[in-house]
Amino acid sequence: xxxxxxxxxxxxxLAENYSELIEELGxxxxxxxxxxxxxxxxxxxxxxxxxxIDIKIKGEFDGIDLAKVIQRDHGVPIIFMTAFSDDRxxxxxxxTKPLNYLVKPISKDSFKTALYLATSSIxxxxxxxxxxxxxxxxxxxxxxxxxxxxxxxxxxxxxTRLITSNRSTILxxxxxxxxxxxxxxxxxxxxxxxHVVNIKYIKSLNSKTLVAGHLTIPIRRGYYNELKSxxxxxxxxx
Numbered sequence: 001x002x003x004x005x006x007x008x009x010x011x012x013x014l015a016e017n018y019s020e021l022i023e024e025l026g027x028x029x030x031x032x033x034x035x036x037x038x039x040x041x042x043x044x045x046x047x048x049x050x051x052x053i054d055i056k057i058k059g060e061f062d063g064i065d066l067a068k069v070i071q072r073d074h075g076v077p078i079i080f081m082t083a084f085s086d087d088r089x090x091x092x093x094x095x096t097k098p099l100n101y102l103v104k105p106i107s108k109d110s111f112k113t114a115l116y117l118a119t120s121s122i123x124x125x126x127x128x129x130x131x132x133x134x135x136x137x138x139x140x141x142x143x144x145x146x147x148x149x150x151x152x153x154x155x156x157x158x159x160t161r162l163i164t165s166n167r168s169t170i171l172x173x174x175x176x177x178x179x180x181x182x183x184x185x186x187x188x189x190x191x192x193x194x195h196v197v198n199i200k201y202i203k204s205l206n207s208k209t210l211v212a213g214h215l216t217i218p219i220r221r222g223y224y225n226e227l228k229s230x231x232x233x234x235x236x237x238x
Contacts, residue, residue: 002028003049003119006042008066009081010034010057018052018081018111025112027119036061036069043074045230047186050118055082055093067096074185079114081106134182136162138170145170147183151201151213155194165201165213191227192220199231 005027009015012034019029030048033039035058039051051070055063067078078098082089085103093101100114133144145162154161155176162170162179172179180188180196190196191210201212207224210217219227 002026003115004028004030005115006030006039006048006051007032008034008039008051008057008063009054011054018106021108021111022052022115025108025115027115035059036066039066040069040073042233043070043076043186045186045233047074048076050077050079050099050115052079052081055080055084055089064093064096067093067098071096077118079118132184134179136170136172138172143170147187147198148200150183150188150198152198152215152217153179153188153196163213163215167214189227189230191223192218194218202231205231 005022007015007018007022007029009018009032015032015034019032022029030046031042033042037059051067053063053067057063057066061069063080063082067080070076070078078096079100079102080093080098081102081104082093083104090101099118102110102114132147134147136143136145145164149164149166150162151165152163153176154163156171158173158175160172160174160176160179162172164170176190176194176196180190183196187200188196188198195217197210197212197217203211203213205211205219205224205227208219210219210227
């Protein structure tokens with residue numbers, strides 16, 4: 001499986017050149033963006049393996065500000081691309097702990113080396129997701145539950161009910177919001193005030209409900225179009 005990369009660059013010609021070069025090197029380019037809001041909206045429904053960011057981009061956020069938000073909310077590795085190499089910029093950029101810092105103009109060999117070093121340490125997502133577990137209490141026992149087993153979560157007052165793929169349920173003494181943050185945010189989405197669903201199990205939907213595994217789950221009013229967009233762009237459904 002090809003590693004998936006996003007390019008954030010405000011020069012359209014340069015961005016297109018980078019895209020062609022990256023694909024020539026054997027990687028998949030998920031998208032090209034020139035501003036922070038567009039990137040953050042895209043990341044609601046997709047998770048690339050790596051993001052290349054120009055420090056100077058359009059809008060209120062610069063590339064370093066955007067990198068901080070991405071690292072905080074999505075945890076996707078970053079490589080900076082920039083024409084700036086002064087001490088102040090370097091110090092500011094490296095506070096985000098990027099995997100690399102490429103100074104323009106960037107040669108094919110520099111790209112090849114940086115991408116290889118960055119992606120060689122990435123764990124394939126199918127292995128990563130199957131290996132991730134959360135700790136819950138079930139009938140007096142501590143249970144370590146694989147996240148891929150969870151179909152949905154339902155709020156029940158101060159408790160949350162987890163429903164698994166084998167139709168068993170676990171009632172955990174945590175509110176839904178608290179438990180939701182422990183799960184992969186690109187895989188588990190809150191579709192209703194009382195429901196979080198694992199998008200890997202979604203089979204069908206209309207404007208009011210969706211079917212996930214053996215469950216029929218309500219969708220909050222006005223969320224249908226946004227949910228369709230998330231599903232259309234999410235890597236788990238590719």
